[in-house]
Amino acid sequence: MSQKTEKLIDKKGLRLDGRKLDELRPIKIEIGVLSNADGSAYIEQGKNKILAAVFGPRELHPKHLALQDRMVLRCRYHMAPFSVQERKSPAPSRREVELSKVIRESLEPSVFLENYPRTGIDIFIEVLQADGGTRCASITVASLALADAGIPMRDLVVACAAGKIEDTVVLDLMDTEDKVGVADVPVALMPNLNAITLLQMDGILSMEEFEQAVNMALEGCKKIYALQKEALKVKYVGVKEEAEE
């Protein structure tokens, strides 16, 4: 692999795909794309293409998993075998098991679980094409699917990553930047509550760089939040707005 020799940031301060340091990839969101699901949504963020579907609240199977005082939220993050360069086995990998857990934990604080005791909600996330930052895009789209299913929530959850490539902190890393870069910090936020519900990091950052990366990711979250709300309005208020580039 000759990726290591590639320059990730050119002299003008632009990245491989021509983005500025604090620029998001183009995002397209659709709500209610699957007729069998109680709620669904689709997101494209750069080359990421991700579908999320929500079923429930419904009776939980197996029944012994049900909780007397609240709803059980289950989440499966899964990558399609054709979503990456080399075919991925469809069996859940350790990475997918971990991501399913952290995505679930990022969404749980947003849902009024106590309103639906003894029931369960299943969130299924299928990554159809991956290009770095799929866990964040998955959270963004899964929260919209929950909203589409009419589940009462404290706020939407929105996620975005920041990281360090070469010597610079940048927003929304794509696959190559993630692989060759120095560090990656995915963050999920409920903007109205100023609550961080997912935070991970790998790579090496100083305290100052970490603080800078978190702040940049939070700004990114707020921008995507606006897109989330707009997508819901397009579906439910019927306000048709020209897609903004």
Place this chain on the structure above:
Amino acid sequence: MSSVITRVKQKQIAQLIEKGKRLDGRGLTDYREINVEQGLIERAEGSARVFLGKTEVLVGTKIETGEPFPDTPNEGVLTVNAELVPLASSTFEPGPPDENSIELSRIVDRGIRESKTLETEKLVIEPGKKVFVVFVDVYVLNHDGNLIDASALAAMAALLNTKMPNYEVEEGELKIKSGYTQLPLKRHPITVTCAKINNRLVVDPWLEEEQTMEARISIAFDDDGSICAMQKGGSGYFTPEQVLEAAKIAKEKADEIRKKLKW
């Protein structure tokens, strides 16, 4: 990792923490007693047992030969696995690793991997074909909370204890010679976990605090105080201010542990 704790007790723990106290008498940023022993398992290439209060974790390392990953032909392989064996807690069940043990092993793995602790480029026998594979197996023997910090410490201690057989490569054939050398390690990451209870941060939560906490955050620091891995867990949230506060507390604690262990 749920188990039985009454609401009354949860409330008691939360109320005490509001006053800056903890049920087991510790201050909010106090660790339990840490005890590290190395080299308990002769059959393993390296081993270590860590006690964190009553939490007990044993880690054994094995070195075998295998193929490198196709995208890193010039690097050896590090594999971390964690087993929550049923003898460690009434809530652990036999069977394939569940999400808790997978998360645990991946957090331990990230701390070691991202800090570039193991010099994998020195573990190559034949580039692209044959390399050394270092297996780090985390065995939880008694669960009394904060398995993450205990496992990360034990994994690092076991790696420091690991001996590689001396070898020679003759025409692509591996020849084991007598004697051993130290595994090539250049960093010593230390992971510190803070739990959020009643909107305050406590270090090194024990079992009942874990069953009370809203969320936890685990941060790994390398030798020069840089952050090399981080993971939030649990169904609650942190404010951005709390995240930075946790990072600050965790760094102090990591420095303290580093000094104590002379890493």
